[in-house]
Amino acid sequence: MCIGLKVDKKITLEKGAAPHSTSGSNIITEASGLTLLSSSLxxxxxxxxxxxxxxxxILVLILAWRVxxxxxxxxxxxxxxxxxxGLKGNPYKLYVGDLNEILKMRKEAKSKPMSLSDDIVPRVFSYFQNSVNKYGKNSFIWFGPIPRVTLTDPEHIKDVLNKINDFPKPNTNPLVKLLATGLANHEGEKWSKHRRIINPAFNLEKLKIMLPIFFKSCDDLVSKWEGMLSSDGSCEMDVWPFLQNLASDVISRSAFGSSYEEGKRIFQLLQEQGELVMKVFLNVCIPAWRFLPTTTNRRMEEIHRDIKASLKDIINKRERALKAGEATNNDLLDILLESNHKEIQEHEKNKNVGMNLEDVIEECKLFYFAGQEITSVLLVWTMVLLSRYPDWQERAREEVFQVFGNQKPDFDGLSHLKIVTMILYEVLRLYPPVIALTRTVRKDVKLGNITLPAGVQVSLPTVLVHHDCELWGDDAKEFNPExxxxxxxxxxxxxxxxxxFGWGPRICIGQNFSLLEAKMALSVILQHFSFELSPAYTHSPTTVVTLKPEHGAHLILHKVNT
Incomplete structure (x- = not known):
């Protein structure tokens, strides 16, 4: 019995152990499940x-392929x-193209003193001239990885400047846009809209109203120069900074109703920005390079913010005055804002109509920059050339006295200055403010007997065409207003x-403004002074956005006895 009981107990114990055995199995199963889950994860x-x-x-491969x-x-x-x-040019060099040679030739040309000659192309456009001489008038150069076809045939130039949709302006380095964009850079519908809104500010009737402003700035300049004359009625000076200040004063007064002194800081910043732009422009644009905190990039952004803040303040004050019904100054900014409001009211339902604050700021920057640059360089080269050709200076002075005497020049009289106009045209021919225009080809296009593929650019070398003996005769490189x-x-x-000033639909909107200002300034200067080159004068045309005298324009002024 005892044995049996023992056996039973054993059996009982074994049966009692069964639950514990099941629990262990579950643990093992759960552990196995966790292992499988872990393995799955x-x-x-x-x-x-x-x-x-x-x-x-894949992204790296796509990027590598694109690069x-x-x-x-x-x-x-x-x-x-x-x-x-049939077009010729240098073989393509990886990434840089002809840029190294362009910069090298530019540096060499600037390092050599230039003779007192109007054959300026070898100095300011050396590489392009070399390319045309080597490969022909319809050749191409490499601006980085982009081929740029040089066009000198007037018919080709006419087609390019007429067909603005087939030949839009190229996308420039984004940092270049920090200088000024506005009407000069817009395309398509935006360009049409801005041109339509801005046009009223530059019609002849409005320019007539601004003529007293032109005269006031010119009269102030003459007073400064008269105050610098010695006892014998003469004075030696660098007229270049004075002419820059004059043009700045005119655009500041006529565009914003303020004097040069008030806008002086903006002009100084724009001048610095222009120099930085040229530095950037002559380098190949590397994607995202503008986001790097280089010294140049930081400074350009800083200038951009500073100018933008100043102009924003001016525009907001005018907007408030306009809404309050206050009397307007009748300057370019007022006319622009009124025209913009009219555009918005006429097309209320269209959300994209009119210009926003950013648009107006950019147009104001363009007013400032173009208004100062173009006229000042036209005037300085005019004074240099008339110093070298005193017979033409005297003919111009005789005409001015014949039309105005000692009186203040008026609009009708300025419109009838034939000799002065001839002189200004000849100066613009020999020393064009902008020495070349560039357009891009976004789709294959036929130009004469040439088919230009999408992706190339075309260069219209203004200075080369203006100096072309086949177009202008054997004396093309000489000053001859006749x-x-x-x-x-x-x-x-x-x-x-x-x-x-360009040509076709996109001809410079400020052309009449600039020529009228130049005629007024030259007339007033001729009424009061004769001038000749100083021994200190160094002939040094160079391009810093526009064509400028690198070492100034040192002249000797003499008071005219009337």
């Missing part, structure tokens, strides 16, 4: 990592297409061989 993690790596690899296409495949394809058209004695049409034989 690890597998999924590996799959996700592999997917991310694959995506990154390869940008710096090599596309340029080589364009080069082949251009050569098939060629314009019968007007522009006769001088150019109806060809587009003279385009200092």
């Amino acid at each position: 690890s597998h999924r993690k590996m799959e996700t990592t592999a997917t991310i790596i694959l995506i990154l690899l 390869l296409n940008w710096v090599w495949l596309r340029p080589k394809k364009l080069e082949r297409l251009l050569r098939e058209q 060629r314009f004695s019968e007007g522009l049409l006769k001088a150019t034989n109806g060809k587009v061989s003279f385009f200092p």
Whole structure:
């Protein structure tokens, strides 16, 4: 019995142990499940990592392909297409193209003293002239990985400047846009809208109203110069900064109703920005380079913010005055804002109509920059050339006295200054403010017997065309205003061989403003002074956005006895 009981107990104990055994099995099962789950998660993690790596690899390959296409495949394809058209140029060099040679030639040309000559192309446009001499008038150069076809045929130039949709302006380095954008850079509908809104500010009737402003600035300049004369009625000076200040004063008064002194800081900042822009412009644009905190980039952004803040303050004050019904100054800004409000009211339902604050700021920057740059360089080269050709200076002075005597020049009289106009045209021919225009080709386009593929750019070398002996005669590189004695049409034989302000639909909107200001300034100066080159004068035309005298314009002024 005892044995039996023992056995039973054993059996009982074994049966009692069964629950514990089941629990252990569950633990093992759960552990196995966790292991499988962990393995599954690890597998999924590996799959996700592999997917991310694959995506990154694809993105890297796409980026590598795009870079390869940008710096090599596309340029080589364009080069082949251009050569098939009979165009010639240097073989493409990876990424830099001809830029190193362009910069090297520019540096060499500037390092050498220039003779007192109007044949300025070898100094200011050396590489392009060399390319044309080597490969012909319809040749191409490499501006980085982009081929730029040089066009000198007036018919080709006419087509390019007329067909603004086929030949838009190229996308420039974004840092260059910090200088000024506005109407000069817009395309398509935005350009049409801005041109329509701004046009009223530059019609002749408005310019007539601004003539007293022009005279006031010129009279202030004459007073400064008279105060600098010695006892014998003469004075030696660098007239270049004075002419810059004059043009700045005129645009400041006529555009914003303020004097040069009030806008002086803006002009100084714009001048610095222009120098930085040229520094950037002559380098190949590397994507995202503008986001790097380089010294140049930081300074350009700082100037941009500073100018923008100043102009924003001016514009907001005018907007408030306009809404309050206060009397307007009748200057360019007021006319622009009134025209803009009219545009918005006429098309209330269209959200994209009119210009916003940012648009107005950019147009104001363009007023400031173009208004100061173009007229000041026109005036300084006019004074330099009339110093070198005293017979033409005397002819111009005689005409001014014949029309105005000692009186203040008026609009009708300025419109009838034939000799002064001839002189200004000849100065613009020999020393165009902007020495070349660039356009881009976004789709294949036929130009004469040439088919230009999408992706190339075209260069219209203003200074080369203006100095072309085939177009202007054997004396093309000499100062001879007589060629314009019968007007522009006769001088150019109806060809587009003279385009200092551009041509076609996009001709500079401020052309009449600049020429009227130059006529007024030259007339007032001739009424009071004769002038000649100083021994200190160094002939040094150079391009810093516009064509300027690198070492100034040192002249000797003499008081005119009337």
